[in-house]
Amino acid sequence: MKEGLSDADESGHFPQFRDARDGADVERLATIAENYRFFATHQAAGRSTAYEKLANAVAGDHDILSFLSGLPPAKRQPNLLFASSQYLLEFAPDPATLRELVLAQSAKLGALMLSRRTQTNEAARCALFLPALAALPQPLALIEVGAAAGLTLLPDYYTYDYGDHKIKGLADNAPVLVCRASNSVPLPDNVPTVKWRAGIDVNPLDVDNEEDVKWLRCLLWPGEEGRSERLNSAINVARRVRPWIERGDLLDDLPRVAQMAPQGCTVVVYHSAVLTYVDIDKRRAFAAAVAELDAVWLSLEAAGVLPAVDAPSDSEPGSLLVRGGNEVLATADTHGTWINWTSGAQKGR
Ligand SMILES: C[S@@+](CC[C@H](N)C(=O)[O-])C[C@H]1O[C@@H](n2cnc3c(N)ncnc32)[C@H](O)[C@@H]1O
Numbered sequence: 001m002k003e004g005l006s007d008a009d010e011s012g013h014f015p016q017f018r019d020a021r022d023g024a025d026v027e028r029l030a031t032i033a034e035n036y037r038f039f040a041t042h043q044a045a046g047r048s049t050a051y052e053k054l055a056n057a058v059a060g061d062h063d064i065l066s067f068l069s070g071l072p073p074a075k076r077q078p079n080l081l082f083a084s085s086q087y088l089l090e091f092a093p094d095p096a097t098l099r100e101l102v103l104a105q106s107a108k109l110g111a112l113m114l115s116r117r118t119q120t121n122e123a124a125r126c127a128l129f130l131p132a133l134a135a136l137p138q139p140l141a142l143i144e145v146g147a148a149a150g151l152t153l154l155p156d157y158y159t160y161d162y163g164d165h166k167i168k169g170l171a172d173n174a175p176v177l178v179c180r181a182s183n184s185v186p187l188p189d190n191v192p193t194v195k196w197r198a199g200i201d202v203n204p205l206d207v208d209n210e211e212d213v214k215w216l217r218c219l220l221w222p223g224e225e226g227r228s229e230r231l232n233s234a235i236n237v238a239r240r241v242r243p244w245i246e247r248g249d250l251l252d253d254l255p256r257v258a259q260m261a262p263q264g265c266t267v268v269v270y271h272s273a274v275l276t277y278v279d280i281d282k283r284r285a286f287a288a289a290v291a292e293l294d295a296v297w298l299s300l301e302a303a304g305v306l307p308a309v310d311a312p313s314d315s316e317p318g319s320l321l322v323r324g325g326n327e328v329l330a331t332a333d334t335h336g337t338w339i340n341w342t343s344g345a346q347k348g349r
Pocket residue numbers: 010117118119120121122123125145146147148149152200201202203248249250251271272273274277278
């Protein structure tokens with residue numbers, strides 16, 4: 001596998017990785033089509049009927065598949081194609097408008113896909129980290145790798161609604177993150193105390209930059225209720241808090257950033273929907289680098305992304321695993337709407 005070239009979508013799911021460049025054209029197109037069908041069935045279905053239909057239409061469209069096959073494997077993802085199309089069209093594409101765009105403006109579309117990356121920044125994922133963060137000795141020093149615009153670096157500012165259990169965060173007018181939690185999730189009464197925070201991203205997005213904000217909006221899927229409002233209010237919180245995000249690599253720059261964490265804090269290195277974008281060797285090296293630090297490691301990635309950890313047999317396709325180190329703590333929705341605690345170390349409520 002080549003560096004960062006997974007055909008997976010942002011939640012890290014793909015039927016089976018294949019380096020399409022090694023195969024014949026027909027097989028390459030079939031692989032891309034298969035990934036779009038997988039996206040339709042396991043990611044878009046139940047969330048965005050429009051994108052479920054669109055992904056299936058792409059899977060059956062020879063011209064669009066040919067266009068995609070001219071891009072590097074990491075740039076063929078549904079999220080990237082759909083967000084780039086939305087960016088150029090100014091509305092979410094449907095099969096006809098996408099086809100027209102690909103045929104009429106392939107150079108422009110391809111250039112945008114090459115220059116942008118999937119950087120969906122979903123504040124609601126904080127609801128999945130919150131139980132583990134709050135259970136740690138406080139205060140915390142947070143280091144998020146793959147922080148995008150920093151919206152998942154602000155777990156203490158948001159308000160949480162876990163059904164019968166609500167937790168108020170620090171910010172007024174913050175998004176309320178609604179998350180269905182299984183009974184065994186050790187829900188805290190308060191948000192964690194964060195003394196220091198830093199992000200690392202190869203391409204930090206700036207919440208004050210109009211183009212970056214437009215890109216974040218284009219990454220949302222049509223039909224997902226509440227996401228647009230949540231994004232807007234999380235951006236407003238980030239504009240006030242301005243978390244520091246270092247431009248850098250999750251492996252190369254982690255030790256340097258970690259050194260800046262203040263004494264007396266529990267240092268937490270965490271990430272969500274990030275490791276899928278780097279190759280397996282780098283994932284292993286990253287795990288080893290975190291182990292070298294005096295830090296707690298929390299992650300939210302798809303099953304199989306960290307090969308040392310198996311998915312619980314009942315985990316839903318398209319779901320993510322919340323891990324503390326190598327231990328699976330919970331299975332969870334990729335967009336933060338539910339969490340099921342699976343860890344034996346659970347506390348109960
Ligand atoms: C899908 S976004 C997830 C953002 C955020 N963690 C969330 O869950 O909302 C993945 C992010 O990882 C970043 N990324 C990918 N490879 C990286 C690397 N090698 N080092 C640092 N960041 C990386 C991307 O730029 C992108 O912002």
